[in-house]
Amino acid sequence: MDVAVVGAGVLGLTCAVRLAEAGHRVKVTTAAAPADTTSAVAAALWYPYRAWPAESVTRWAARSRTVFAELAADCGTGVLLRAGRELLRSPAPHPWWAAAVPDLRRLTPEELPPGFVDGFGFTAPVIDMSRYLAWLLSRAGSLGVSIVVRRLSTVDDAEGDVVVNCTGLGSREFAGDQSLVPVRGQVVRLANPGLTEWLLDEDDPAGMTYVVPRHDDVVCGGTADVGADSGDPDRAVEAAILSRARALVPALVGAPVVSRGIGYRPTRPTVRVEVEDTARRPLVHCYGHGGAGVTLSWGCADDVVALLPDDQRTIG
Ligand SMILES: Cc1cc2nc3c(=O)[nH]c(=O)nc-3n(C[C@H](O)[C@H](O)[C@H](O)COP(=O)(O)OP(=O)(O)OC[C@H]3O[C@@H](n4cnc5c(N)ncnc54)[C@H](O)[C@@H]3O)c2cc1C
Numbered sequence: 001m002d003v004a005v006v007g008a009g010v011l012g013l014t015c016a017v018r019l020a021e022a023g024h025r026v027k028v029t030t031a032a033a034p035a036d037t038t039s040a041v042a043a044a045l046w047y048p049y050r051a052w053p054a055e056s057v058t059r060w061a062a063r064s065r066t067v068f069a070e071l072a073a074d075c076g077t078g079v080l081l082r083a084g085r086e087l088l089r090s091p092a093p094h095p096w097w098a099a100a101v102p103d104l105r106r107l108t109p110e111e112l113p114p115g116f117v118d119g120f121g122f123t124a125p126v127i128d129m130s131r132y133l134a135w136l137l138s139r140a141g142s143l144g145v146s147i148v149v150r151r152l153s154t155v156d157d158a159e160g161d162v163v164v165n166c167t168g169l170g171s172r173e174f175a176g177d178q179s180l181v182p183v184r185g186q187v188v189r190l191a192n193p194g195l196t197e198w199l200l201d202e203d204d205p206a207g208m209t210y211v212v213p214r215h216d217d218v219v220c221g222g223t224a225d226v227g228a229d230s231g232d233p234d235r236a237v238e239a240a241i242l243s244r245a246r247a248l249v250p251a252l253v254g255a256p257v258v259s260r261g262i263g264y265r266p267t268r269p270t271v272r273v274e275v276e277d278t279a280r281r282p283l284v285h286c287y288g289h290g291g292a293g294v295t296l297s298w299g300c301a302d303d304v305v306a307l308l309p310d311d312q313r314t315i316g
Pocket of ligand 1 (some may be wrong): 006007008009010011012029030031032033034037038039040041042043044045046047150151152153166167168169170171174184185186187221222262263264265266286287288289290291292293294295296
């Protein structure tokens with residue numbers, strides 16, 4: 001079939017790759033180049049964050065984790081496998097997505113910095129989006145996928161037997177979905193002083209903190225401003241992020257800032273992966289991945305392929 005994928009963030013490109021691998025002719029149309037999408041700003045640690053429902057998210061995350069682990073064997077993909085710690089300020093049960101992580105373990109008291117009473121350790125994919133989106137593009141190109149930069153006003157503007165909607169937050173207009181809520185996130189990237197371990201402290205009363213070492217830099221975050229869908233990186237917010245990150249990881253003191261970013265997580269009550277039967281042709285939606293679009297990408301793309309005609313089901 002001729003499949004029109006709309007959107008070239010991590011979901012659009014991953015769906016395009018899987019659809020082309022399944023033998024379809026795929027054309028991607030996108031309002032912005034991949035490097036200018038929300039996906040390019042992602043930290044991007046494998047971690048289910050602000051994405052629901054639990055059962056589907058756990059399944060998509062587990063599937064994606066397996067694929068990322070395979071991709072990590074090829075240094076050209078930008079995918080790394082890194083050990084890390086999630087630190088907690090009060091005791092907590094195992095996370096709801098624990099089934100997706102084979103080596104998840106509770107931290108010992110010796111592994112907890114002062115101020116923390118609990119936590120989990122596990123190996124997670126870290127996806128360096130500055131390299132990975134380029135790799136996805138080249139993988140799609142090698143499968144014959146074409147890419148056109150153009151904003152589509154409506155689904156009717158797309159050409160194909162089937163349309164796959166991967167417009168992320170753009171689905172507020174493109175799919176008329178008013179349940180989508182942007183959650184603004186700011187990051188600052190420092191030169192990597194040699195770190196390999198990621199760290200996450202979601203409960204800091206001053207704001208969540210994460211430190212994600214990639215190849216050459218370390219992504220430090222973060223913020224989660226619900227409802228905010230505009231704004232430039234704020235220097236005061238950046239200073240607060242750096243102060244929290246450096247308190248957690250003193251090796252970052254003195255590491256220079258190399259870049260900064262701001263993005264808008266596309267959140268909704270549930271990730272939408274389903275077919276909408278329009279009069280003209282099937283429309284497969286794949287958006288609303290919140291703070292976990294990278295984490296869920298391969299699992300969702302597999303479901304999109306399965307949802308094309310002959311196997312139309314609702315998932316999510
Ligand atoms: C600060 C921050 C940190 C994050 N960290 C992580 C993390 O650690 N792990 C993780 O898994 N996720 C993380 N995320 C979340 C992740 O970035 C998103 O879930 C993901 O990028 C969503 O991908 P997407 O492809 O759906 O959307 P996008 O990347 O926004 O792509 C949407 C695409 O649709 C196109 N489009 C929109 N409207 C139209 C239209 N009308 N016509 C044509 N094209 C259109 C856009 O141009 C774009 O190409 C983070 C996000 C932020 C902001």
